[in-house]
Amino acid sequence: MAAEGGGIDALSQFELTTVLGPVGAAVGFTQANAWMVIAGALVTLLLVMGARARAVVPGRLQALAEISYEGVMSMVEQQVGHEGRRYFPFIFTLFFFILFGNMLGLLPYAFTFTSHIAITFALAAIVFVVTTGVALARHGMHFFSYFFPPGAPVALAPLIVPIEVISYLSRLVSLSVRLFANMVAGHVMLKVFATFIVMLGSAGVVGVIGAAFPLAINVALVGFEVLVAFLQAYVFAVLACIYLHDAVHLH
Amino acid sequence: MAEDRGSGEGSLEERIAAARARQGLDNPPPRSAGGMSGTWGIGLRVGVELVSALAVGLAIGWGLDRWLGTAPWLLILFVMAGGAAGILNVYRLFRAPAGR
Numbered sequence: 001m002a003a004e005g006g007g008i009d010a011l012s013q014f015e016l017t018t019v020l021g022p023v024g025a026a027v028g029f030t031q032a033n034a035w036m037v038i039a040g041a042l043v044t045l046l047l048v049m050g051a052r053a054r055a056v057v058p059g060r061l062q063a064l065a066e067i068s069y070e071g072v073m074s075m076v077e078q079q080v081g082h083e084g085r086r087y088f089p090f091i092f093t094l095f096f097f098i099l100f101g102n103m104l105g106l107l108p109y110a111f112t113f114t115s116h117i118a119i120t121f122a123l124a125a126i127v128f129v130v131t132t133g134v135a136l137a138r139h140g141m142h143f144f145s146y147f148f149p150p151g152a153p154v155a156l157a158p159l160i161v162p163i164e165v166i167s168y169l170s171r172l173v174s175l176s177v178r179l180f181a182n183m184v185a186g187h188v189m190l191k192v193f194a195t196f197i198v199m200l201g202s203a204g205v206v207g208v209i210g211a212a213f214p215l216a217i218n219v220a221l222v223g224f225e226v227l228v229a230f231l232q233a234y235v236f237a238v239l240a241c242i243y244l245h246d247a248v249h250l251h
Numbered sequence: 252m253a254e255d256r257g258s259g260e261g262s263l264e265e266r267i268a269a270a271r272a273r274q275g276l277d278n279p280p281p282r283s284a285g286g287m288s289g290t291w292g293i294g295l296r297v298g299v300e301l302v303s304a305l306a307v308g309l310a311i312g313w314g315l316d317r318w319l320g321t322a323p324w325l326l327i328l329f330v331m332a333g334g335a336a337g338i339l340n341v342y343r344l345f346r347a348p349a350g351r
Binding site for chain 2: 162170174177178181
């Protein structure tokens with residue numbers, strides 16, 4: 001479709017269109033919203049169906065549900081400490097929402113909602129607000145000592161405090177940009193090489209042989225993207241845990 | 252069945268724990284640089300940390316300048332502070348695994 005115009009059109013895959021016909025158009029329900037609903041429904045379905053059997057020896061679905069529970073639980077305990085168990089539901093929801101968003105985006109005809117900065121920034125903002133709220137609730141006004149390391153000379157406060165505040169606020173940007181950039185870069189690369197296949201394939205017999213190379217690259221890239229999809233969801237969750245650790249323990 | 256395992260001493264739990272540790276099931280390897288592994292991940296992370304701190308500094312300086320009408324002085328000040336905050340982020344990134 002992109003090759004017909006002669007150029008490479010790698011970015012149109014991120015365009016938002018409304019779904020569900022006139023009803024969706026009236027309320028601005030885009031395919032990003034639809035895939036978020038699908039991701040949430042699939043996570044819920046996995047856990048509800050997985051927990052239904054309640055077998056001592058778990059079946060496949062129950063084993064998957066248990067592994068995902070235990071995996072996130074061990075991550076929270078390791079990164080935040082024992083107090084972190086309280087925040088397990090938050091981290092679990094975050095991790096699985098992002099993981100399913102990334103993974104569903106790799107399916108043909110699917111839309112990757114994590115490739116939009118608005119969505120990743122909203123997720124990062126939730127993490128930021130929650131961690132700051134936890135820190136304020138646990139430490140009260142003492143939280144603000146986080147911006148001034150103990151033992152530093154007071155004369156340096158005008159220099160240290162703005163830098164620490166910027167460093168704290170930059171979590172919001174780095175958390176959202178990392179996920180967004182990884183997902184966009186991967187999907188653009190897939191689309192570019194897919195366009196090469198079509199372009200070369202339409203150039204006769206030699207082109208068809210040549211098209212095998214971008215096809216091979218794309219096969220490798222899809223595997224790589226599965227890795228990135230998991231890793232980025234994991235990194236997002238781990239960083240949320242680290243920020244929670246900072247909020248719970250300060251320094 | 253249990254005898255042909257060789258290591259008779261220790262309870263079942265201990266042996267299971269030892270086997271799990273051998274297979275690397277219990278504790279994932281200690282995290283390096285915030286859960287990302289490999290030179291690629293670290294390099295990317297450093298870049299993101301530096302640029303995001305600079306972007307926040309830029310935004311604060313620009314916003315304050317617009318509000319207070321002191322252009323361009325606060326912008327200059329906060330871009331420099333943002334750069335310093337980026338360096339601080341990177342410093343924390345590499346100090347954290349050893350310090351905790």
